[in-house]
Amino acid sequence: MNIKPLEASDFFIKILDYDQKISGLAGNIAQLIIKVDDIPKQEKVFKLIKQWINNEPALKIILKRKIFKDYWCILNKTLTPHISWHSDNSLEKILNLRLKDLSSLYNCPLLALDFIENKKELTILLTWHHILADAKGGELIFSRLRGNNIRNTYNHSNNQQFSFINNLKKLRHFRNVVIKRMSEGNIVSPVNRVNYKHLSLNSSYIQLSEKLSKNIKTYVKHINPIFGETALFIAISLKEIRKIIDSNVGNFLIPLPINLRNPTSIFPLLGNPLTFIFLLVERKYIEELSLLKLTKVISQKLIDDVKSDTITATNSALKIGKFIPVKLYRYILRSAMDGQLGSMFFANTGPSYIGDTPGKATHFLNHKVTACFHRPMVSVPPGIGFFYSTYDYKIHITICWIKEVIPKHYIDNISSNLIKRLENLI
Amino acid sequence: MTSKKDKAAEVSAALKEFICHELCKKQINTNKTFDELGIDSMALLRIILFLENKFNVNITDNLLTIDNLKDIQSLSNLVASLIK
Numbered sequence: 001m002n003i004k005p006l007e008a009s010d011f012f013i014k015i016l017d018y019d020q021k022i023s024g025l026a027g028n029i030a031q032l033i034i035k036v037d038d039i040p041k042q043e044k045v046f047k048l049i050k051q052w053i054n055n056e057p058a059l060k061i062i063l064k065r066k067i068f069k070d071y072w073c074i075l076n077k078t079l080t081p082h083i084s085w086h087s088d089n090s091l092e093k094i095l096n097l098r099l100k101d102l103s104s105l106y107n108c109p110l111l112a113l114d115f116i117e118n119k120k121e122l123t124i125l126l127t128w129h130h131i132l133a134d135a136k137g138g139e140l141i142f143s144r145l146r147g148n149n150i151r152n153t154y155n156h157s158n159n160q161q162f163s164f165i166n167n168l169k170k171l172r173h174f175r176n177v178v179i180k181r182m183s184e185g186n187i188v189s190p191v192n193r194v195n196y197k198h199l200s201l202n203s204s205y206i207q208l209s210e211k212l213s214k215n216i217k218t219y220v221k222h223i224n225p226i227f228g229e230t231a232l233f234i235a236i237s238l239k240e241i242r243k244i245i246d247s248n249v250g251n252f253l254i255p256l257p258i259n260l261r262n263p264t265s266i267f268p269l270l271g272n273p274l275t276f277i278f279l280l281v282e283r284k285y286i287e288e289l290s291l292l293k294l295t296k297v298i299s300q301k302l303i304d305d306v307k308s309d310t311i312t313a314t315n316s317a318l319k320i321g322k323f324i325p326v327k328l329y330r331y332i333l334r335s336a337m338d339g340q341l342g343s344m345f346f347a348n349t350g351p352s353y354i355g356d357t358p359g360k361a362t363h364f365l366n367h368k369v370t371a372c373f374h375r376p377m378v379s380v381p382p383g384i385g386f387f388y389s390t391y392d393y394k395i396h397i398t399i400c401w402i403k404e405v406i407p408k409h410y411i412d413n414i415s416s417n418l419i420k421r422l423e424n425l426i
Numbered sequence: 427m428t429s430k431k432d433k434a435a436e437v438s439a440a441l442k443e444f445i446c447h448e449l450c451k452k453q454i455n456t457n458k459t460f461d462e463l464g465i466d467s468m469a470l471l472r473i474i475l476f477l478e479n480k481f482n483v484n485i486t487d488n489l490l491t492i493d494n495l496k497d498i499q500s501l502s503n504l505v506a507s508l509i510k
Contacts, residue, residue, distance in 0.1 A: 225492045226467050258468050303487065306471045350466055358464055 028130035029099050031375035032138045033091070033205075033398075034354070036122040040365040042085060045115065048365065052145045053078055059109045061132055072131055082112040089116055091123055095375065096200045098127040105129070111141070124364070134257070135374050135389075139353045146354070146364050202408065204415050205373050206397040208422065213395040215426045223292065224299035230256075230348045231298035234279070236421050237346060237386040238286045239294070240414045244406065245342040245382060252286065252342040254279045256302075277305050283342070291421060345376045345385030345400075352391040361392035373398045382406065395422075433506035434499075437481060441498050444476050459497045470495060477501070483508040 053059060059078035064071045082101070086094060094114050102112055110129035115122060126142055133141065208216070220228035238252055245252075256277045285297055352372045355362025362369050373396050376385030383402035390396065397418065401411055442456055449469050460470060474485050483505055494504045 221492050225490055225495045226470050230467060300487070303471065303490075306468070307475065 028377055029102050030128055030130055030133075030135055030138055030377065031095060031098070032126040032135075032142060033095075033371075033373040033375060034124040034126070034142060034364070034369055035371040036124065036364045036367045037370045038120060038367040039117055039122045040367055044365055045085075048147065049083060049113070049145070051147075053080055056141065056144060058111055058128070058132055058137075058141050061110060062108060063106050063110060063129070063131065065106050079109050081109040083115075084113075085115045085117070087117045089118075091116055091125070092202060094125060095127075095203070098125065099201065102127050102129060113145075122364075122367070130377070135347060135349045135387075136353065138374075139349075139372075142354050143362075146362070200403050201375075201378060201400050202403045202411070203373075203375055203401075204399045204411055205371075206399075206415060206419060207371055207373075208395040208397075208419075210393045212423065212426075213390065213393055216395065216422060217390075219426055220295070223295055224303075227299040227302040228295065229350075231302060232291075232295045232425075233348050233386070233388045234281075234298050234346055235286075235291055235294040236418060237344060238281060239291065239421070240417055241344050241382070241384055242283060242286050242342065244384075244410055244414075251283060252281045252344075254281070254343060254346050257347055277302065279305070291425070342382075344382075345378050345387075347374070347376060347386075348388040349374065350390060352389050352396075354391070359390055359393065372396060376400045378402060384411075430506055433509050434502045437477065437505045437509075438498055438502035440480055441473065441477065441502055444473065445498070448472075448476075456498050460495065473501070477505050481505055481509055 056078055059081060060075045062073055062075065062079070064073055094116055098112050098114060102110065110132045112127045114125040114127070116125065124142070126138055126145075128138055128141065216232070217229060220232045222228070224231060234254065234256070238254075242252070256279050258277055279298070279301060281294075281298065281301075285294060289297065351359025353359075354369065354372055370392075371394075372389070372391040374387040374389055375398055376387040378385045378400055383405045385398075385400045387398040387400070388395065399411060399415060399418075438456070442454065445463070445465070446454055449465065449472070450463065454463055465473070474490075477483065478485055485504070485508070489504060494500055
């Protein structure tokens, strides 16, 4: 058995995981919701699963706990994950159930599969730990489950040389990026601190038409061909959530997950550590600028951040976590990401890769897959997350929120406004 | 004196090598668009930074247009036109 300690960037994920757990949340768990337009026979599904289990490298990875540290291990054989078939059960109930189950799994695959049968539709729910893979990695796991022959290789070698001094030097940039940005915001918690206990998440799903999605994608490329789409989604989400965040909060800091991934790596997280751009947007911009202008501002900020080496600096600074006491590191991260400024979880993973080609429609046992939604983790107050992706040329949006903290009618409002804004864009 | 066509070919070769070795880790079809190659926004920006460093050019924001960022050929032509 090959045991490796958690790598530095994974350590960052671990801190977030811990943070979420002590807030009553499930931890860094990711979920993928696949809708199939008919119900295949159970025997066929389980036959497919049996074949998949033997060859799925994700099923070789487990978490082990020692007194002070968690370790991920790669076994030399695959293990069977949690698999359940449900009839007439609510999706939200299973989603939340699985979140809680998977968050405390040791010595088991960090992956669970649920099949939820409802009338004439099958929902396939894939739940996995972020230590295992990021959102794209989850898509590739499903792609292999449905029989796609994607290369079963992965790369987790630590090619980058660790230099404590170099990382410390880069930490100065980190201070500029995150700590300085913290101080620019009002130190006001956007929501009253609640004694979070056994919180659960709710989700709302939006699938835009192919025509509208195509128009939006063409439109944003003219705004900025690199970051236009992501910037538009950030802008639109910010315009909505600022309404539910305390008006004393002057700035918004969005930890934007990015992945400098090797596109062929099936384990983006283990092989290509996740990093974050800490994007700061002033409230006055959100309120005063038009959606188009705000999108342009955000696109430019993203380009400037990448070009000025901010991402490398942030990434290096996150690696410092390996060298400083956990409590201090946690404090820095928590201060930067939790409650000091307005925030939200945000991700845009672009075309979903669950078939043979990214973004194209696919089938599951000869039945059409009609939708593919990601469910975001909710790591920052006020407890709302937006996840954008594209499947079958249709933009998919999932809004996820902490049920006990944000009333549903807020979300209904946000959803309908968001659709209106996108429809009125063209 | 190197012609513009030669410069574009030189940029294209360097770009192809960068994409094959640093991004995709496999051989690629150079006739495909960046979208078709699975090059996402971060990868595209890394490509631009690579070209700026390698050929000592400055690709200003106004040059970041859909036409210039379509595929290897269009980006190579742009960079070739910027090389002094």
